[in-house]
Structures are given as structure tokens and as C-alpha cells.
Amino acid sequence: MAAIPTDSDSAAASGSSLAGVAYFSMEIGLDTAIPTYSGGLGVLAGDTLRSAADLGIPMIGVTLLYRKGYFRQSISIAGQQAEHPVEWAPEGALDRMDAKVSIEIEGRDVTIGCWRFTITGATGRSVPVFLLDSDLEENCDADRALTHYLYGGDDRYRLCQEAILGIAGQKILAALGHGGIEVYHMNEGHSSLLGLSLLEDQIESRRGKRPTKADLATIRDRCVFTTHTPVPAGHDRFHRSLVERVLGKPRTDLLAASRLLEGDALNMTKLAFECSRYANGVAKIHQTVSQRMFPGYRVHGVTNGIHPVTWAAPAMSDLFDRHIPEWRKDSIYLRYASNIPADEIIAAHQKSKLALIRTVRDRTGEVLDEETFTIGFARRATPYKRGDVLFQNLDRLRWITRHVGRFQLVFGGKAHPRDEGGKGTIRDVHEAARALEGLVKIVYLENYEMDLGRILTSGSDLWLNSPEKTREASGTSGMKAALNGVPSLSVLDGWWLEGHVEGVTGWSAANYRGALDDRASVAHALYDKLERVVLPLFYERRNGYAAVMRGAISLNGSFFNTQRMVRQYVYHAYERR
Numbered sequence: 001m002a003a004i005p006t007d008s009d010s011a012a013a014s015g016s017s018l019a020g021v022a023y024f025s026m027e028i029g030l031d032t033a034i035p036t037y038s039g040g041l042g043v044l045a046g047d048t049l050r051s052a053a054d055l056g057i058p059m060i061g062v063t064l065l066y067r068k069g070y071f072r073q074s075i076s077i078a079g080q081q082a083e084h085p086v087e088w089a090p091e092g093a094l095d096r097m098d099a100k101v102s103i104e105i106e107g108r109d110v111t112i113g114c115w116r117f118t119i120t121g122a123t124g125r126s127v128p129v130f131l132l133d134s135d136l137e138e139n140c141d142a143d144r145a146l147t148h149y150l151y152g153g154d155d156r157y158r159l160c161q162e163a164i165l166g167i168a169g170q171k172i173l174a175a176l177g178h179g180g181i182e183v184y185h186m187n188e189g190h191s192s193l194l195g196l197s198l199l200e201d202q203i204e205s206r207r208g209k210r211p212t213k214a215d216l217a218t219i220r221d222r223c224v225f226t227t228h229t230p231v232p233a234g235h236d237r238f239h240r241s242l243v244e245r246v247l248g249k250p251r252t253d254l255l256a257a258s259r260l261l262e263g264d265a266l267n268m269t270k271l272a273f274e275c276s277r278y279a280n281g282v283a284k285i286h287q288t289v290s291q292r293m294f295p296g297y298r299v300h301g302v303t304n305g306i307h308p309v310t311w312a313a314p315a316m317s318d319l320f321d322r323h324i325p326e327w328r329k330d331s332i333y334l335r336y337a338s339n340i341p342a343d344e345i346i347a348a349h350q351k352s353k354l355a356l357i358r359t360v361r362d363r364t365g366e367v368l369d370e371e372t373f374t375i376g377f378a379r380r381a382t383p384y385k386r387g388d389v390l391f392q393n394l395d396r397l398r399w400i401t402r403h404v405g406r407f408q409l410v411f412g413g414k415a416h417p418r419d420e421g422g423k424g425t426i427r428d429v430h431e432a433a434r435a436l437e438g439l440v441k442i443v444y445l446e447n448y449e450m451d452l453g454r455i456l457t458s459g460s461d462l463w464l465n466s467p468e469k470t471r472e473a474s475g476t477s478g479m480k481a482a483l484n485g486v487p488s489l490s491v492l493d494g495w496w497l498e499g500h501v502e503g504v505t506g507w508s509a510a511n512y513r514g515a516l517d518d519r520a521s522v523a524h525a526l527y528d529k530l531e532r533v534v535l536p537l538f539y540e541r542r543n544g545y546a547a548v549m550r551g552a553i554s555l556n557g558s559f560f561n562t563q564r565m566v567r568q569y570v571y572h573a574y575e576r577r
């Protein structure tokens, strides 16, 4: 008779013999009220750990505490973004741990403590997340501020944070009683100094000696790496002089002796590649782009996903519970959404749409129309995402709304405080809203975060995405939309190259101009698709539109989820085979 797995036997229950996986990420989206994430990377990290808990994979998350968060966004009537610190109380949301470690930063001993957040999965198993905190009495004021802001400060502040994440994070696990880590997973290059920390441990008994090839091979055997950035400028690089100042000369010499410096710089992505036995990009196209960018390393592909129970709106969760109750424990069952009647999908979605309309009214006073086709667009405001591309030709938009069908638009998204181009995009959307006043209602919701993300991706009728090609590693908001029966209209890039089946799961922004990716061509393609296909289908053949909604859930919800993704990580990256 097979033994019944117990909670303490979670690795066996998942069918894996993994001892422990430590997952390091600069940001982790744990909850809307815990501002330890800025966007897609952090939300993905949170969804990864939530699925690991569901599956009983013995994972542990490691990140920083960010007492002042990323920032809270407000936007003036003219569309000018302002940033405010987020005040939150870790005491209310997390458990303070006793464990502390001390690491040398700029020649000072800096003490690092930590807090624990516990993620409980669908079957009651849990995954701990440790949030590192330098704001302790033992430290000077400047050091206490090192874990205050996510993506705030200059290169020096950033390198100090990465030292805390990689080095203190690696050391504190043993102090917390998690000594038996089998695999270290670096989510993006920010945490790759953990490779240096492991190397120091490795040669500890032979202090003063040079690391050997075998030492590096030992480190490499324990680490895996996921890269997320498809453009060279997006990878952290620090000048050797700064590395020496922050990490000290012995550590810098060790990096150099191990050939882990790139000329006069520390390239965090290269360091992560050098220290890993397995590396992957986050979508098929991103695998290809990363492989071209880093020809010296083998790059695999594991496409991102989302955690369905977190991202399904209440009305959709109810619908799934009624028709496919297994979906909560096993996302593959979402495939059987293909049997849900169209009118029930339409009715559930209408509830999500009303929730969005309520949120818009409560937050802005604007009243959207519940029968009008509603297009959603929310993501980080930065020029390559082209959030304003739909406003390229206002006359064409006016024509479409008058002669084909009415539509309204809901936007959201923060620009990084130093991203002037991104702030410009937010102003451009506001300007377009004024120009189209009385004809097309356009609202921009402030302070896009996880809760708002769920409301927007589930309440829109169509999810729009128009990034410059190959700039979007994967994108995940369209996956949240698909799960909620909201088809995408998107440029063929990132995950949409895999998830797009024309007229079945949504639509591509491609037309007779084919591959052209300039603003005018992309806008033209979007107008054509809206005018000739999407709006007529919505207004004249609602059951046809519902079939696409159902296709999005069944084909994309069942695949683009973190349960499939985490299983792939276990099979391809964590387990040795």
C-alpha cells in the first residue's frame, strides 16, 4: 500500500526528491498591501512561490524588506506623475525572525536581520519568504536605509542592496535553519553575488589560495539562473572601482582571480551565467534573443505563467468552481473550460466588468458605460511599451467610434521616477483623453498594483499590448486577462507569439504591412483589426466573441500558468538528470 504523504513529506508528495530550493529575487509580489515589488518581475516571483506552495515543492523565497516600498503614484489633471513613499508596517504582515548575519559593506560590518512571510498553498503546504532588513539599531543611519527603497538611489545604493540580497541572503539561510539548500535559483542577475558568497565558503578552508576550476564547477552545480531582460542596457554593470569600494579588495580580487569580472566591470548577468549549470529565458522568443546576446552560454526556455487562483476574478472563480472544481489544485483542468456555455462566460465576465466600472467610479468619479466595448491597457509606463500608440491617428479613432462601434479605454501604470520618457507617455494619454472628450471616454487609474491589476485584466473586454518587438521578454498581464476570458489584441512578441491563435484566443496586431514595427504601422494594424474584426464581432455576434473568450481560458489559461512553469523548472532545472 502506498504511504500517505504528510505535510513534512512535501518533497515526496510532489513526486520529487528535491531537498530544498532557495529562490532569490530583488522583488517579490506577496500581497497588494506589501509594497515589495514594482511590476512584472516581482509579480512573477510571487506567483512562482505561490505555485510552489500549491505543489508542495520545498522552496524558500529570499528578497529585501523595502520599508518605504517602491512608491505610491498620484497623477495630476494634466497627467503629471508624482511619487510618494509608501508607509507600511512589517509588524502587521510579517514575523520578525531572530536570525542575524553580518557582512562587510564599504569596510563596515553591516548587520542584516530578516522577516518571514508564509505562503500557504492550495493543499495546506507552505513556502516561507525571508525579507532582509538592514534597519537595525546596530547599524549607522545610512546603512539602516539600505533596504528601504526598491529601485531607489544610485549605482552604489544598488550594489549595496545586491550584496545584501546575494551575500547576506545566502548566509542567513543557514542561521535560519535552512542549511540544506540543494539548488539556488537566481531570478534575474540582481542576486548573482550569491555565487561569490558560495565561492568564499568553498575556499574558506584554504584561505589565501586561488579558486580552482573544480571550485567553480562545484558552485555551478548548485545554481540555476533565469534571465528576464532582452536588451543589453537592462543588465546591471558596476565599475570595478565601485565594486572595490563596496565589496572590498579581497572580494574583488577573488572575482578577478575566478575570471568573473568583465574587463573593468562586474556584469551581474554574466556572473549569474558563470555560476549556473542551467540558465533560461522566459519565453521562446526571449530564449532566442538571450542566446544571441550571450553566445558563450547555453540558454534554455521556460515560458512564464501566472498563478490562476490569485488572478481569477471572483465571478470567474465561481464559474470555474461550478464547472471544473479541480482547477484550484491543478491548472491543467482549465482546458475543460471549452465545455462552459457561452452565456455563462458572458454573464461571469459582465460581473467582472461591473466591478471595474465601480472601481473607476470610486477612484475617479468617472462613469463608464457597461454596454460599451472596454479596452484595457496597464503596464509600466516606459517608451518601448508604447502605451500611447493607439492615439497615433485621432481622426481614425473618431471614425471608428462613430461608424463601427463605440469603445472606452482604461489605463494604468507607473513610470520609474527617473524615466522621463515614461512620464511623457502618461501625459500623452491624458492629452488624448482631452482631445477625444465627449466621444471616447478614457480614464487613467493611479497607482497600478496587484489588486488593480486583477480588476483591470478581468473587467476589460479586450487587453491591448503594443511593445516594440523583442523588447518584451514575456509579459504576463495578457495571461491574467486570458484566464479571465479576456482576449488580447497584441503585437506578436513575448508570450503572445506562443499564445496567439488568430480569432481563437485573440488577435494579432499584424496586417498587410507584415513585420513593420514603427509606430504608424502598428497603430494602423490596431485600427484595422478593431474596425474590421474585433468591434463587429463584439457588437454583432456576441456568441462569436464569447467563443474567443472561452478559447482564451481553455487554451491559454491552462498553459500560461505558474503551475506548469514551476513543474518545468523542477524537471529541467532543479532536478539533475
Ligand SMILES: *Cc1c(COP(=O)(O)O)cnc(C)c1O
Pocket: 038, 039, 040, 041, 043, 378, 379, 380, 448, 449, 450, 453, 454, 474, 475, 476, 477, 478, 480
Ligand atoms: C501582472 C502585472 C505586471 C506585469 O504585466 P506585464 O504584462 O508584464 O507588463 C506588472 N504590474 C502589475 C501590478 C501586475 O499585476
